[in-house]
Amino acid sequence: MDESRRKxxxxxxxxxxxxxxxxxxxxxIVEGQPEQAPNYNTIDHWWGMVIDIEKxxxxxxxxxxxxxxxxVLLDDEHxxxxxxxxxxxxxxxxxxxxxxxxxxxxxxxxxPGMPENIKTFFVxxxxxxxxxxxxxxxxxxGATFDSPDGVVLVDKDRCLGCRYCVQACPYGCRYIDPRxxxxxxxxxxxxxxxxxxxxxxxxxxxxxARMLGDLKNPKDPIHEFLRTxxxxxxxxxxxxxxxTYYNGLDGSVR
Amino acid sequence: MDAVQGYxxxxxxxxxxxILIVLYPFIxxxxxxxxxxxSLERVFNVHVVKPTYRLALLTALAFLIVAPLPLQLHLGHxxxxxxxxxxPHTTSAMxxxxxxxxxxxxxxxxxxxWLDYRKDLVLAWRASRGVARWFYAVLCLGVDNISDEALRIxxxxxxxxxxxxxxxxxxxxxxxxxxxxxxxxxxxxxxxLMPIVFLFSAMVSGIALVMLMYMAMSKLxxxxxxxxxxxxxxxxxxxxxxxxxxxxxxxxxHRVYESDESFRALDFMVHTRLFxxxxxxxxxxxTVVPLALLAVTQLFTIPSATRLRIYTVAGVLTxxxxxxxxxxxxxxxxxxxxxxxxxxxxxxxxxxxxGLLPAIALLIAPFGILWLLVRLLPPWAPEPAAESGVVGKxxx
Numbered sequence: 252m253d254e255s256r257r258k259x260x261x262x263x264x265x266x267x268x269x270x271x272x273x274x275x276x277x278x279x280i281v282e283g284q285p286e287q288a289p290n291y292n293t294i295d296h297w298w299g300m301v302i303d304i305e306k307x308x309x310x311x312x313x314x315x316x317x318x319x320x321x322x323v324l325l326d327d328e329h330x331x332x333x334x335x336x337x338x339x340x341x342x343x344x345x346x347x348x349x350x351x352x353x354x355x356x357x358x359x360x361x362x363p364g365m366p367e368n369i370k371t372f373f374v375x376x377x378x379x380x381x382x383x384x385x386x387x388x389x390x391x392x393g394a395t396f397d398s399p400d401g402v403v404l405v406d407k408d409r410c411l412g413c414r415y416c417v418q419a420c421p422y423g424c425r426y427i428d429p430r431x432x433x434x435x436x437x438x439x440x441x442x443x444x445x446x447x448x449x450x451x452x453x454x455x456x457x458x459x460a461r462m463l464g465d466l467k468n469p470k471d472p473i474h475e476f477l478r479t480x481x482x483x484x485x486x487x488x489x490x491x492x493x494x495t496y497y498n499g500l501d502g503s504v505r
Numbered sequence: 506m507d508a509v510q511g512y513x514x515x516x517x518x519x520x521x522x523x524i525l526i527v528l529y530p531f532i533x534x535x536x537x538x539x540x541x542x543x544s545l546e547r548v549f550n551v552h553v554v555k556p557t558y559r560l561a562l563l564t565a566l567a568f569l570i571v572a573p574l575p576l577q578l579h580l581g582h583x584x585x586x587x588x589x590x591x592x593p594h595t596t597s598a599m600x601x602x603x604x605x606x607x608x609x610x611x612x613x614x615x616x617x618x619w620l621d622y623r624k625d626l627v628l629a630w631r632a633s634r635g636v637a638r639w640f641y642a643v644l645c646l647g648v649d650n651i652s653d654e655a656l657r658i659x660x661x662x663x664x665x666x667x668x669x670x671x672x673x674x675x676x677x678x679x680x681x682x683x684x685x686x687x688x689x690x691x692x693x694x695x696x697x698l699m700p701i702v703f704l705f706s707a708m709v710s711g712i713a714l715v716m717l718m719y720m721a722m723s724k725l726x727x728x729x730x731x732x733x734x735x736x737x738x739x740x741x742x743x744x745x746x747x748x749x750x751x752x753x754x755x756x757x758x759h760r761v762y763e764s765d766e767s768f769r770a771l772d773f774m775v776h777t778r779l780f781x782x783x784x785x786x787x788x789x790x791x792t793v794v795p796l797a798l799l800a801v802t803q804l805f806t807i808p809s810a811t812r813l814r815i816y817t818v819a820g821v822l823t824x825x826x827x828x829x830x831x832x833x834x835x836x837x838x839x840x841x842x843x844x845x846x847x848x849x850x851x852x853x854x855x856x857x858x859x860g861l862l863p864a865i866a867l868l869i870a871p872f873g874i875l876w877l878l879v880r881l882l883p884p885w886a887p888e889p890a891a892e893s894g895v896v897g898k899x900x901x
Binding site: 327328329330333335347348349350351354376385387388389390391392393409410411412413414415417418419420421422423424425426427431432433489505 | 512513514515516517518519521522576579580581582585586588589592593594596597598599600602684688689690691838839842843844845846
């Protein structure tokens with residue numbers, strides 16, 4: 252089939268399937284400018300996430316899905332999301348034993364020989380999409396920015412690779428991607444959530460421990476969850492305005 | 506992952522800022538310190554240090570030219586670095602570097618050196634021929650007015666520039682300290698004392714460098730060392746060093762006494778991975794020993810030849826100590842996890858873009874530039890019998 256006929260058929264097919272407005276929206280989304288799309292208004296959304304530690308079983312599905320969905324390097328030093336295992340000895344609660352073998356990608360091996368008097372739990376971590384992000388503040392060229400819908404994003408075509416934002420993030424959520432020499436981090440699957448999908452990690456979580464929430468949507472169940480649970484953010488003393496809320500967060504978690 | 510002890514967030518295992526970023530505050534510190542020493546003579550009328558005035562300015566310029574190179578080499582996308590000028594992000598401490606740097610380089614140093622050397626350059630222009638004549642004409646910007654009135658204006662403007670230059674030098678290095686001190690995520694860096702500590706350590710290192718350069722240059726060009734001048738510089742080094750050491754100790758005592766959540770991790774780090782560079786090199790070899798040596802020269806009457814040797818040893822140790830201080834700030838600040846639960850190791854590379862070899866090259870480069878500058882613009886007043894370079898000859 253020659254090029255022009257294929258183009259015509261594809262265009263006609265798309266017109267049939269999509270309405271005119273949706274077609275425009277699709278173009279805008281494909282171009283990576285969802286704010287241009289008539290059916291996704293960035294100012295109508297304010298994204299955050301709830302993580303229910305009580306529900307996390309440390310299976311590592313989220314880590315694998317994230318790496319797969321976002322093309323994250325498959326080594327053990329680059330993660331957009333990872334899972335930590337805390338083992339807190341009740342006789343010495345200030346010194347928890349923490350590990351995250353391969354970021355939890357392969358799940359967690361058993362820990363033999365542990366004393367009786369312990370508690371263990373898993374803590375999934377990701378970019379907290381802070382309202383007052385230190386990383387956005389320090390970027391010398393504005394390559395790291397807040398989207399109007401509350402997601403901290405990186406413009407890889409502007410990033411200098413100076414790594415100042417990596418130093419400024421209190422949560423260790425950023426790294427330099429050696430393939431592009433620019434900074435990389437969780438985008439809250441922006442390419443998915445702007446199409447009405449949830450993030451890859453939330454999609455695959457078998458226990459519903461991770462929940463994406465639109466804080467501007469009054470019908471979003473996140474409001475009910477936040478109202479009925481005692482939640483906490485990581486390192487609240489950093490005053491970053493984190494929008495990743497943890498239910499059941501132990502005081503030993505850093 | 507043998508390099509990791511305890512728990513690091515996975516993205517933290519690899520260090521972000523290498524030895525090149527250690528060089529950055531070290532080199533800018535030398536610039537700021539050298540300039541402040543130069544301004545002593547001009548603004549505060551400490552005439553005894555006049556023999557080092559021009560040398561200090563040229564040293565500052567040579568190092569300032571090299572100062573942005575480690576940053577440039579470190580960037581993942583050096584070709585985008587000019588974006589910091591074109592589209593600076595106003596809330597970023599780092600975005601201001603370009604402007605602070607340009608202000609200091611062009612408005613303060615180059616202009617001040619140019620005004621100071623203008624008479625010499627005009628005389629060289631008049632005395633030279635061919636290509637050299639064109640070269641000097643360009644350097645003089647085509648103006649050969651060296652009447653008494655013109656030189657008086659030069660001097661007045663130069664004086665004003667030096668006055669502007671002092672806060673600028675403070676700004677330059679205080680600002681470098683702020684880049685680190687304002688990172689609240691990192692307790693090793695985050696202290697309002699950081700810019701002030703950087704400033705005084707800059708003065709210490711710059712004064713030590715100019716003192717050493719003056720003695721070395723005098724030996725090299727077989728000129729007599731003005732002992733009174735070196736005595737005065739050593740005295741200033743001593744005073745600046747006491748203030749610097751006091752500030753660092755205030756910081757240390759404050760941290761120990763306050764013992765906040767990060768203290769245990771940092772204390773462990775200082776006693777293990779940073780022990781050699783912090784306790785041995787920075788505090789003992791690089792601070793206590795040179796301070797003691799300088800104190801001896803202040804308290805006892807010592808023959809001048811011995812005194813000069815003591816100054817040399819103290820000066821070299823001071824530079825080692827300040828370099829170790831920069832190392833401990835930059836590298837030390839990345840050796841512990843922001844979870845305070847673990848430690849990593851800096852694996853220095855050698856023949857790579859951010860390795861030891863480029864770092865050594867960048868440390869040597871300013872001396873090469875200084876050598877050129879000294880040939881072009883001899884820092885000492887011409888003597889009747891002196892054969893000290895092009896301008897010197899021209900002014901004989």
